[in-house]
Amino acid sequence: MGNLAENNALHADLEPATDIPNDNHYFLNMGPQHPSTHGVLRVLLEMDGEYIVEAQPVLGYGHRMQEKMGEHKNWMAFMPNTGRMDYAAALQYNHGYVGLYERLCQIEVPTRAEYIRVITSELNRIVSHHLWIGAMLLDMGAFTPILYTFDDREQVLDILEDVTGSRLTYCYFRVGGVCKDIDDKFVEKTRAFIKRQRERFDIYNKLVTGNIIFIKRTEGVGIISPDMARRYGVTGPVLRGSGIAYDVRKNEPYSVYPNFDFEIPVGANGDSYDRYLVRLEEIEQSLRIIEQALDQLPDGPFLGKVPKKMKMPTGDCSFAVEAARGELTYYMVSGGGDVPYRLKIRVPSYSNLSILQELCRGMLLSDLVAAMGSMDLVIPEIDR
Amino acid sequence: MHPATEKLVSALTELSIPVEACNFEERGYHFEIDLEADKLRSLAECMLAQEMFLVFVGGLHVKPAIEIVYQFASFERACRLVVRVPVKADNTIPTISDIYQGANWHERETRDFYGVIFTSHPNLVPLILAEEDVDLKPLLKKDEDLKESAAVRWAPHPKSTSSLTLTAPVEEKPEAEKAEQG
Numbered sequence: 274m275g276n277l278a279e280n281n282a283l284h285a286d287l288e289p290a291t292d293i294p295n296d297n298h299y300f301l302n303m304g305p306q307h308p309s310t311h312g313v314l315r316v317l318l319e320m321d322g323e324y325i326v327e328a329q330p331v332l333g334y335g336h337r338m339q340e341k342m343g344e345h346k347n348w349m350a351f352m353p354n355t356g357r358m359d360y361a362a363a364l365q366y367n368h369g370y371v372g373l374y375e376r377l378c379q380i381e382v383p384t385r386a387e388y389i390r391v392i393t394s395e396l397n398r399i400v401s402h403h404l405w406i407g408a409m410l411l412d413m414g415a416f417t418p419i420l421y422t423f424d425d426r427e428q429v430l431d432i433l434e435d436v437t438g439s440r441l442t443y444c445y446f447r448v449g450g451v452c453k454d455i456d457d458k459f460v461e462k463t464r465a466f467i468k469r470q471r472e473r474f475d476i477y478n479k480l481v482t483g484n485i486i487f488i489k490r491t492e493g494v495g496i497i498s499p500d501m502a503r504r505y506g507v508t509g510p511v512l513r514g515s516g517i518a519y520d521v522r523k524n525e526p527y528s529v530y531p532n533f534d535f536e537i538p539v540g541a542n543g544d545s546y547d548r549y550l551v552r553l554e555e556i557e558q559s560l561r562i563i564e565q566a567l568d569q570l571p572d573g574p575f576l577g578k579v580p581k582k583m584k585m586p587t588g589d590c591s592f593a594v595e596a597a598r599g600e601l602t603y604y605m606v607s608g609g610g611d612v613p614y615r616l617k618i619r620v621p622s623y624s625n626l627s628i629l630q631e632l633c634r635g636m637l638l639s640d641l642v643a644a645m646g647s648m649d650l651v652i653p654e655i656d657r
Numbered sequence: 658m659h660p661a662t663e664k665l666v667s668a669l670t671e672l673s674i675p676v677e678a679c680n681f682e683e684r685g686y687h688f689e690i691d692l693e694a695d696k697l698r699s700l701a702e703c704m705l706a707q708e709m710f711l712v713f714v715g716g717l718h719v720k721p722a723i724e725i726v727y728q729f730a731s732f733e734r735a736c737r738l739v740v741r742v743p744v745k746a747d748n749t750i751p752t753i754s755d756i757y758q759g760a761n762w763h764e765r766e767t768r769d770f771y772g773v774i775f776t777s778h779p780n781l782v783p784l785i786l787a788e789e790d791v792d793l794k795p796l797l798k799k800d801e802d803l804k805e806s807a808a809v810r811w812a813p814h815p816k817s818t819s820s821l822t823l824t825a826p827v828e829e830k831p832e833a834e835k836a837e838q839g
Contacts, residue, residue: 333785340770341795376685503732505759506711512732519732525681588811591685591728591739593712602712604728604739608809615796615809617726619713627762656785 297321303641305334311408312652316629316645318638325641328633330626335656343616348374348448348583351616356442358620359654361404362597364390364397364437367446372527373592373603374448377585385573386450387529392463392566393433393445395559399470400429401597401649402552409549409646410481413490418481425473432462448583450576460567467560477553491545495632495644498543505631506624509599510551511648515543521595533565545647552649583611598622598649620654659734662687665707672699684811686728686737694750697742701753701760704729709738711753714763716771717741718798719806723771725750743806744773752778770796 304315313334319327339354346354348370355370356363368390375382403426407419430440436455437445445451481487497507497515512519518537522530538554540547585607593602599621608614625648633641658666666688669676674696677689692700704711712728722743730737744750752775754761764775765784772794775781783791798804 333783333787336785338795344796373685376683379683503708503710504705504757506713506757507759517732524731525735525737586812587809589684589739589809591737593685593730593737600712600730602728604713604715604726606717606809608804614804615715615717617713617715619715619728623762624711624759627759631758 298326301638305331308412311650314626314650314652314655316641318641320638323637323639325633325636325638328630328641330629332652333656335653337653337657339657340616340618343613343618345612347611352447353442353444356444357653358618358657359596359598359601359622359651360442361651362397362401363441363443364394364445365594365596365601367443368394368528369592369594369596369601369603371446371448372594373590373605374583374585376592377588377590377605377607378448378583380449380579381577383450383574383577384529384571385454386575386577388566388570389451389455389575390446391528391530391533392455392563392570393436393451395562395566396429396433396463397443398559398597399556400426400433402556403429405552405649406477406481406549409649410487412642412646413487415481415484415487418477421473421476421480425470428466428469432459432466435459435462447576447579449579450574452576454575460570463563463567467564470556470560474553474557482550482553488546490639490643491549491647493542494545494640495636495647496542496544497628497632501628501631502543505628507599507628508624509596509621509649510548510555511599511625513537514540514548514551514647516540519600521593521600525593527592527594529566530562532569533562535562545643548647548649585609585611585613596621598651598654599625618657620657622648622650622652623655626650626655659736661707661731661734662736665703665709665736668703668707669700672696672703674700674703679811681735681737686739687735688738690738690740692740692742694742694745697740698751698753698756700740701727701756704738705756708733709736711757711759711763712737714753714760714767716767716773716796717809718771718796718803719809720803721806722746723748723773724806725767725773727753748772749774749776751776754778770794772797 298319298321301318301320303318305313315331317329317331318325342354343351355366358366403422407422410418434440436459437443499515499517502512502515516539518539520537535558538551540551587607587609589606591604593600602619604617605613606615666676679689681687709729709731712730715726717724717726724741724743727740754764764778767773768781769783769786
């Protein structure tokens with residue numbers, strides 16, 4: 274694995290393709306139904322042979338105006354919406370939204386509830402990474418890995434289904450806690466999953482991590498420098514792949530995350546392969562958090578006392594959480610009453626995708642699939 | 658205060674931009690800035706020089722003028738800033754998309770939702786909304802819902818007051834309902 278400067282030089286070698294006269298260029302629509310755009314994203318590509326001259330993402334096919342709905346619904350009515358933005362990591366979206374109200378209205382949350390939130394959120398992060406590993410490899414033509422990751426994913430989905438009642442678009446958190454307590458069966462099954470998942474890493478490594486085809490297709494592809502990441506506001510595993518250890522769980526700790534000992538994995542080169550390594554290691558770190566949380570799990574209520582009709586103070590409030598794809602920030606402006614005057618939802622994939630135009634200038638079309646796959650995009654989250 | 662945060666505050670003070678500290682536990686960010694549109698670009702340049710990243714750009718429809726909200730944060734330390742900038746009288750505001758390229762999409766989205774024109778933006782075409790909805794401006798408030806800028810500002814409230822407004826009207830209701838259900 275070369276260093277960043279070398280890889281950038283490699284990237285620069287591809288650029289002369291743009292010098293060829295414009296009349297050789299043609300346009301290609303990737304999406305909105307392309308299998309590797311994961312949802313309805315369209316990328317308008319100006320091509321020069323196999324090389325990309327310019328890539329312009331076209332958004333909005335899955336737009337539902339969540340921010341407008343947020344201005345017309347009280348917190349309880351809006352809860353199901355939160356789980357329908359990033360459907361692959363819905364609990365973290367639940368978490369940010371309830372956290373926002375709890376911060377603005379200074380509502381106390383029972384410690385047990387915070388532990389349950391952390392455990393289920395981290396399970397959800399693992400599920401999201403499972404889905405990503407399978408889908409990314411599928412994009413690049415490897416069909417087998419998704420069968421393994423989905424097998425593992427099913428184990429967690431069963432656990433989460435028992436406690437939340439749904440398998441994908443969770444609506445489990447409440448302002449003041451969670452809606453259902455976890456039981457011994459949950460703890461037992463989660464512990465069994467942790468043990469099983471640790472054994473499965475060996476399979477992942479044999480099948481994917483050391484796979485020469487996978488390495489050839491991802492190493493040095495789609496390099497994001499720390500400076501570029503800052504200019505675009507890239508966050509999450511994509512940023513950490515570029516060597517910046519930014520994680521909201523550590524930087525602005527929320528919930529009971531300070532109680533746990535875990536690390537922030539970072540990459541060295543900022544390429545697609547590093548982003549894979551970061552996510553794989555994040556699964557292990559999430560397992561560590563869950564393990565510690567289960568050991569420390571306190572008794573007590575799982576839902577605090579919260580008024581049914583919330584009267585909010587006026588003013589603005591912000592709450593950031595580390596979602597599976599990066600920093601998710603809810604920003605509310607309240608004018609009193611029980612619905613927000615304004616609800617801004619900053620979603621991680623939005624900023625992560627906006628880098629694409631600069632990232633893939635002079636890139637091969639097949640590399641775009643790898644680079645875009647490594648960003649772990651969820652389009653309904655971007656469109657909101 | 659973190660040395661880098663101190664440096665940031667003094668750099669802003671040098672530009673004669675007033676910075677106000679906030680209680681993170683209540684607001685979720687550390688500093689707030691009210692700014693004139695003329696100073697926006699020098700603020701953005703200062704932010705980039707101080708290694709802050711752009712979290713989001715959003716709008717807020719209030720009287721007398723629409724406010725554009727910018728949030729910046731740091732990758733290295735807990736330091737989050739909210740900047741509010743009212744748009745100029747002709748409904749325009751300078752773009753910062755040449756300083757923070759990430760602002761490009763956020764500004765296009767804000768134009769979609771509020772109709773604010775970001776001057777010198779390289780590509781101010783609809784992003785989230787369809788091209789035929791270019792004049793929809795869905796997040797503009799109706800006249801009867803529109804509030805004064807001051808009415809949605811943080812009113813310093815002692816904790817006791819906020820918990821009072823929270824619990825007073827409904828304290829007994831849930832109990833009664835529970836009994837009915839039981």
